[in-house]
Structures are given as structure tokens and as C-alpha cells.
Amino acid sequence: MTEAKAPLRVERFSGLEFAPRFEYGDMAQVVETCGSKDGSELGTGWGRLTQAYIPWTIRYDEVLTVFEGELRLHADGQVYRLAAKDSIWLPRGTELIYEAESALIHFSIHPSNWHESQ
Numbered sequence: 758m759t760e761a762k763a764p765l766r767v768e769r770f771s772g773l774e775f776a777p778r779f780e781y782g783d784m785a786q787v788v789e790t791c792g793s794k795d796g797s798e799l800g801t802g803w804g805r806l807t808q809a810y811i812p813w814t815i816r817y818d819e820v821l822t823v824f825e826g827e828l829r830l831h832a833d834g835q836v837y838r839l840a841a842k843d844s845i846w847l848p849r850g851t852e853l854i855y856e857a858e859s860a861l862i863h864f865s866i867h868p869s870n871w872h873e874s875q
Contacts, residue, residue, distance in 0.1 A: 761796055762796040762797065768790045774788060775788045775805055784806065784807060784809040784810070785804060785805075785806055785855070787804045787805075788802055788803050789802040793868075793873070798869055798870075799869055800865070800866040800867070801866075802863070802864055803864075804861075805860070805861055806826075806828065806857035806862065807857070807858075807859055809855055809856060810854065810856050811856075813853060813855065814851070815850060815851040816872075817849055817866040817867060817871040818847070819847040819864055819866045819867075820845070820847070820864070821844060821847060821862055821864045821865075822843070822844040822863045822864075823839045823842070823843050823844070823860055823861070824841060824842075825860065826858070826860035827840050827841075827857065828862060830854070830855060830856070831853055832847075832852065833851075
């Protein structure tokens with residue numbers, strides 16, 4: 758049975774409510790704008806990183822774009838420096854560290870329900 762998709766909607770940035778993510782408190786605050794609750798295999802959202810140093814293993818395919826600030830992403834023995842309007846492709850299984858003094862990011866992930874299969 759195919760899950761019904763949510764209808765089209767506009768998400769105004771000014772109306773989004775960011776919430777702390779995982780155990781990192783205010784270092785990582787996120788808000789989902791689209792995902793499995795919408796019947797979509799694609800998940801999207803925004804993140805605010807503040808004084809962040811967050812180790813993580815990517816459990817989905819992701820494209821991440823920096824909108825404000827700078828993100829330093831440690832992966833594969835390198836440090837990738839992303840400034841505003843830069844993006845990076847992160848395949849599932851990538852072990853990394855997100856590091857930022859202050860950054861606003863947008864992410865797109867697939868599949869959106871990755872946490873259900875863990």
C-alpha cells in the first residue's frame with residue numbers, strides 16, 4: 758500500500774521552530790520541513806550549529822548546504838571548509854565531525870525514515 762503524500766505547502770523560515778537535536782543541546786538545533794510524516798522518501802530541514810563539535814556517522818545519503826557562517830567538516834582524514842552557498846555530498850556510512858562556531862545549514866536526506874530501520 759502506498760502512503761498518501763501530504764499536500765503542497767510553503768514553509769516560511771520566519772515561522773520555523775528549531776529544537777535541540779540528540780544529546781548536543783544548543784550545539785545543534787534542527788527543524789524538519791519535509792519527511793516521512795509527509796509520505797516522502799526525501800527528508801529536508803534546517804540546522805543551526807553553535808559552538809558545535811559533533812561526531813556522527815551518516816546513516817542516509819545527504820546533501821548539506823551552508824547558508825550562513827562556516828562549517829568545518831572532518832571526514833576521510835581531511836577538513837572540508839564550507840562557506841555560505843557551498844554544499845557537500847555525504848554518502849551513507851561517512852564518519853565525520855561537524856564543527857562550527859555559528860552556521861545555518863540546510864539538509865536533504867534519503868531515506869527520510871532512516872531512524873526506523875536502525
